[in-house]
Amino acid sequence: MLRQIEGSQAVAEAVAACRPEVVCAYPISPQTHIVEALSRLVSAKKLTPCEYLNVESEFAAMSACIGASAAGARVYTATASQGLLYMTEALFNASGLGLPIVMTVANRAIGAPINIWNDHSDSMSQRDSGWIQLYAETNQEAADLHVQAYALAEELSLPVMVCMDGFVLTHAFERVDLPARERVDAFLPPYEPRQVLDPGDPVSIGAMVGPEAFTEVRYLLHARHLQALDRIPAIARSFEDAFGRRSGGLVRGYRVQDADTVVLALGSVLGTVKDVVDELRGQGRRIGVAALTTFRPFPFAAVRELLGRARRIVVLERAFSVGVGGIVSADVRTALPEAAIATVVAGLGGRPVTKAALHRVLAAEPEPLTFLDLDRELVGRELARSAERRRSGPAAENMLRDLAGGN
Amino acid sequence: MPAQRTKFYQVGSFAVGNRLLPIEQRAVQAGMERRNSLTSGHRACRGCGEALGARYAIDAAISASGGRLVAVNATGCLEVFSTPYPETSWQVPWIHSLFGNAPAVASGVAAALRAKGITDVRVVGQGGDGGTVDIGFACLSGMFERDDDVLYICYDNQAYMNTGVQRSGATPPAARTSTTPVPGNAFGQGKNVPMIAMAHEIPYVATATVADLRDLEYKVRRAMELRGARYLHILVPCPLGWVTEACDTIRVARLATESGLFPVFEAERGEVTDVTKIRRRVPVDDYLRLQGRYRHLFGDPPQTEVIARIQASADRNIRRFGLVD
Numbered sequence: 164m165l166r167q168i169e170g171s172q173a174v175a176e177a178v179a180a181c182r183p184e185v186v187c188a189y190p191i192s193p194q195t196h197i198v199e200a201l202s203r204l205v206s207a208k209k210l211t212p213c214e215y216l217n218v219e220s221e222f223a224a225m226s227a228c229i230g231a232s233a234a235g236a237r238v239y240t241a242t243a244s245q246g247l248l249y250m251t252e253a254l255f256n257a258s259g260l261g262l263p264i265v266m267t268v269a270n271r272a273i274g275a276p277i278n279i280w281n282d283h284s285d286s287m288s289q290r291d292s293g294w295i296q297l298y299a300e301t302n303q304e305a306a307d308l309h310v311q312a313y314a315l316a317e318e319l320s321l322p323v324m325v326c327m328d329g330f331v332l333t334h335a336f337e338r339v340d341l342p343a344r345e346r347v348d349a350f351l352p353p354y355e356p357r358q359v360l361d362p363g364d365p366v367s368i369g370a371m372v373g374p375e376a377f378t379e380v381r382y383l384l385h386a387r388h389l390q391a392l393d394r395i396p397a398i399a400r401s402f403e404d405a406f407g408r409r410s411g412g413l414v415r416g417y418r419v420q421d422a423d424t425v426v427l428a429l430g431s432v433l434g435t436v437k438d439v440v441d442e443l444r445g446q447g448r449r450i451g452v453a454a455l456t457t458f459r460p461f462p463f464a465a466v467r468e469l470l471g472r473a474r475r476i477v478v479l480e481r482a483f484s485v486g487v488g489g490i491v492s493a494d495v496r497t498a499l500p501e502a503a504i505a506t507v508v509a510g511l512g513g514r515p516v517t518k519a520a521l522h523r524v525l526a527a528e529p530e531p532l533t534f535l536d537l538d539r540e541l542v543g544r545e546l547a548r549s550a551e552r553r554r555s556g557p558a559a560e561n562m563l564r565d566l567a568g569g570n
Numbered sequence: 571m572p573a574q575r576t577k578f579y580q581v582g583s584f585a586v587g588n589r590l591l592p593i594e595q596r597a598v599q600a601g602m603e604r605r606n607s608l609t610s611g612h613r614a615c616r617g618c619g620e621a622l623g624a625r626y627a628i629d630a631a632i633s634a635s636g637g638r639l640v641a642v643n644a645t646g647c648l649e650v651f652s653t654p655y656p657e658t659s660w661q662v663p664w665i666h667s668l669f670g671n672a673p674a675v676a677s678g679v680a681a682a683l684r685a686k687g688i689t690d691v692r693v694v695g696q697g698g699d700g701g702t703v704d705i706g707f708a709c710l711s712g713m714f715e716r717d718d719d720v721l722y723i724c725y726d727n728q729a730y731m732n733t734g735v736q737r738s739g740a741t742p743p744a745a746r747t748s749t750t751p752v753p754g755n756a757f758g759q760g761k762n763v764p765m766i767a768m769a770h771e772i773p774y775v776a777t778a779t780v781a782d783l784r785d786l787e788y789k790v791r792r793a794m795e796l797r798g799a800r801y802l803h804i805l806v807p808c809p810l811g812w813v814t815e816a817c818d819t820i821r822v823a824r825l826a827t828e829s830g831l832f833p834v835f836e837a838e839r840g841e842v843t844d845v846t847k848i849r850r851r852v853p854v855d856d857y858l859r860l861q862g863r864y865r866h867l868f869g870d871p872p873q874t875e876v877i878a879r880i881q882a883s884a885d886r887n888i889r890r891f892g893l894v895d
Contacts, residue, residue: 184685185678214681218674219712226671226709230642230678233665236685238678256667360640360663360679362691369643369666370653 164341170302170332171196173339174241174267174325177306179210180347181265181313183239185231187216187224191246192279193329194269198241221246225253225264232262233368235359237313240264243329244271247285251292254322258293258384260369261357263316263323265309266294270430270481271329272512276559280513281329283430283482287458287490293384295323295391296459297411298429302327302337304456307410310342311398313351318394319387320357326458328431330513342406350405388460395457413462415454416469418444422451425470426525427495428479429455432509432516436479439521450525458491466498476504477529479516483508488532505529509536541565598626598633598787605632605661607641612659613651617816619806619823620725623780624648624696627723627804630787632662634794635692640665640679644672644697644706647732648725670705672697673713676720684719692794695722699740700730703761707739710763710801714770717798721790724763724801727808735811742831743883744876745863747811752866757879764837767801771840774800778834780807781824785846789836805832813862825857830884833891845891854881 168176175197178186186205188198204210214231218224221242228238242250247268257264268286272278286296297312299305305327312323327333358366372380392413399411417437419425428436433454443450453469455462470476476499478492487493489506496504507524510516511534520536544565545558598604607628614621632639643649643666652659653666667675676695683691695713702710702724713720729747730736736749739761744754767775773796778786786804793800807814807822814822826832827846831854834846855877858864867873888894 185681187678187681212685212687214685216677216681217716218677219708219715222671223674223677223709223712226667226674227678227681229667229671230665230675230680231682231685232678233675234640234679234682236682238682252668253671260667360665362638362640362663365661365663367653367658367660367664367666370655370658371650371666372655376655 164343166339166341167336168339168341169196169334169336170305170327171269171334172200173302173306173341174309174327175200175204176341177309178239178267179204180342180344181310181351182210182237182344183213184236185214185216185228185238187218187227187231187238187240189218189221189224189242189246191221191243193271193281193333194241194243194246194267196333197267197269201239221249222253225250225257228264228266229253229257229260229262232257232264232356233260233358233360235354235356235361237354238264239266241267241269243269244273244279244285247289248273251289254289254292254294257322259380261320261384261387263313263320263354265312265316265323265325267309268324268326269329269333270326278512281331281481282511282513283326283480284511286324286326287482289324290459290490293322293388294459295321295388295457297323297325297456298458299325299327299332300431300433300454300456302332302335303339303408304410305332306339306341307402307406307408310347310351311402311411314398315391315394317354319391321387321391326430331431340408346405350402391460392462392464411456413457413465414469415456417452417454419451419453419469419473422449423474424448424450424477424525425453425473425475426450426477426479427453427455427470427491429458429491430481432479432481435516435518436521439518439525442518442522443525455491461494461498463494463498466495470495470499470502473502475528476502477507477525478504479507479509481508481510505531505533507533507535597784598630599783604629605637607632607660607662608652609659609661613654614647615810615816617809617819618647618651619780619808619819620648620698620727621651622819623725623786623804623806626780626783626786627696627790627802628662628694630790631692631694631721631794634791636690638691639663640691640693642666642672642676642679642693642695644701645669645732646698646701648696648698650732669701671709672701672706673720673722674709676722677713677716677718680719693720695720697724698732699724699726699728700738703739703763707761711766711770714767714772714799714801717772719797719799721793721800721802724803725806726803727806727811729808729811731808731811744867744880746866747863753873753876754863754866764801764803768837768840770799772799772801773797773838775837776801776835777803777805777832779805779823779827779832781820781827782834782846785834792836811863813865814860818860822857822860825852825860828852829854829857830888830893831857831880833887833893835891842891845893847895848888848893851894854884
């Protein structure tokens with residue numbers, strides 16, 4: 164069903180089509196429209212049976228998901244930014260217990276300074292939480308990924324995070340072909356938990372495990388992630404068969420066949436990157452794009468296969484590891500140890516990633532680590548000031564003073 | 571779940587398991603068909619009040635629900651001593667997730683059952699005072715405020731015993747812990763969670779101790795007759811943390827109530843409906859002297875002023891709840 168629809172609404176409709184039985188919600192921008200839409204569906208009895216739990220924090224939201232999932236219900240929640248960090252303890256627990264929870268992360272920066280705009284710092288910070296992480300390029304893909312996420316999560320008994328760019332996708336109206344419930348019913352079998360809290364067949368879930376078995380348990384989580392590397396493309400293929408369009412998968416190439424330079428990126432910025440690559444192709448540059456959908460587990464073999472012929476790889480990242488640099492770049496470097504890899508950190512805290520800036524950075528050989536559109540003069544002044552004076556004040560205050568013309 | 575033949579336990583009254591009483595008045599523990607929630611052979615310390623309280627509480631809940639019960643546990647002694655993998659002492663479906671989220675996990679279980687149209691399976695959440703009063707407090711309050719259909723039981727041993735007796739929000743004034751060395755925990759700290767629970771106007775709030783196990787069983791049964799959020803706060807002395815003899819667990823719990831320091835009462839929708847009167851009022855001295863965590867109050871000279879302040883707090887409880895006729 165084609166509709167001109169807001170991204171959040173489209174995701175809510177797609178999630179509803181998957182028939183979650185428990186939705187736990189705590190508000191945080193820019194995720195709110197998703198859970199608002201779901202609350203309307205539940206209250207209008209357009210989604211039954213479904214219990215909608217208004218909880219007191221993101222930590223409680225994920226905890227309630229853990230309880231509901233262990234009791235045999237298909238569950239859903241959504242969060243962003245600080246909320247995702249507030250869930251961290253429960254996130255590791257959900258994956259450790261092998262509970263197939265599906266959650267939307269409406270990607271947003273992490274403070275301080277507080278910032279509600281989009282980047283990937285939140286989900287990337289949960290890189291090692293044991294959750295599968297899928298990144299949507301468009302709202303169509305965001306909607307489709309949720310259907311695939313439930314299939315994947317429940318097949319492997321692993322939690323899945325569907326990451327979509329906050330505001331840029333969640334609040335954007337696009338034409339989306341919404342997956343109809345009947346077709347989702349045919350695609351997605353009912354949830355059959357591996358272990359369920361059933362008085363007829365009691366089990367203890369979440370026992371304490373000592374050194375003699377802990378490594379094995381963690382290895383099994385890793386092994387299931389490795390299985391996901393096979394299952395993700397397979398589920399994307401069967402989704403294509405059922406719904407007639409390609410969404411998801413591990414990593415997709417765009418004009419990479421003869422490319423000597425490939426830009427690897429994730430999320431909504433891919434549209435801009437593809438435009439720039441088209442323009443550079445018009446100028447005779449042999450350049451292509453690798454669109455990474457699956458970040459965890461990292462598809463090393465697929466990335467190697469797609470990028471192995473490229474002379475130069477530019478990884479465009481919307482988050483970074485402080486004191487180190489690129490997060491995705493580190494994995495790409497592991498996949499292709501011999502390749503020349505440059506990291507471009509772009510769009511932090513919602514700064515627009517413009518075609519002009521991308522043209523600039525791709526025109527020359529990029530530095531190993533570039534912060535796109537960084538105001539070097541401003542940071543230079545601040546660094547100089549903090550070298551001279553001990554009490555220079557918070558950087559943001561100094562910058563604001565400078566911008567106002569004072570000193 | 572098959573019923574198990576289990577051994578009888580002394581319950582502190584005139585007959586073992588109250589076998590001399592008419593059948594309908596007997597304790598759950600007295601029944602030959604009692605379903606054992608927590609099997610023997612777990613790893614609790616000698617004289618553990620929590621192990622005793624939990625077994626009676628969950629056995630009574632099993633009895634009240636016809637065995638249709640799910641237990642959710644916070645991290646703590648109870649979780650650690652009952653489930654070192656690959657062993658488990660639990661005969662009921664049981665889940666442990668984290669320290670601070672047991673009430674929320676229980677809310678999730680209850681929501682899943684509701685969504686699936688399962689009405690006969692009941693949910694019990696449980697944790698120690700640390701998991702309830704401190705780190706899990708927000709989740710507990712949220713569960714109360716939504717009136718989720720969960721009975722939450724706090725086994726209060728008044729400190730973080732699992733991690734080595736550090737002070738919790740339920741540690742009483744002047745008590746020595748590993749993080750409140752002599753002169754002990756400050757006055758004016760700590761939370762009265764039963765009163766806070768009552769402020770949520772939930773269907774049922776009650777306190778109990780392991781000194782009166784019939785009363786404890788009754789309160790679990792009463793709580794299980796109701797739907798919505800219910801809270802039971804059980805005082806469970808800890809020989810290790812309180813520095814008492816293992817054989818004194820019941821005695822010290824009884825002295826806590828008889829001194830007035832731990833009022834035993836029931837409340838429905840925020841109103842106190844019943845209090846357990848003190849049969850033999852004792853000075854707080856009797857209670858404090860038994861415990862090593864208060865030893866510093868009885869040195870030379872004794873800290874009479876501190877003891878008087880504790881006595882004043884007991885007197886206030888007696889007045890507030892009308893514990894003495």
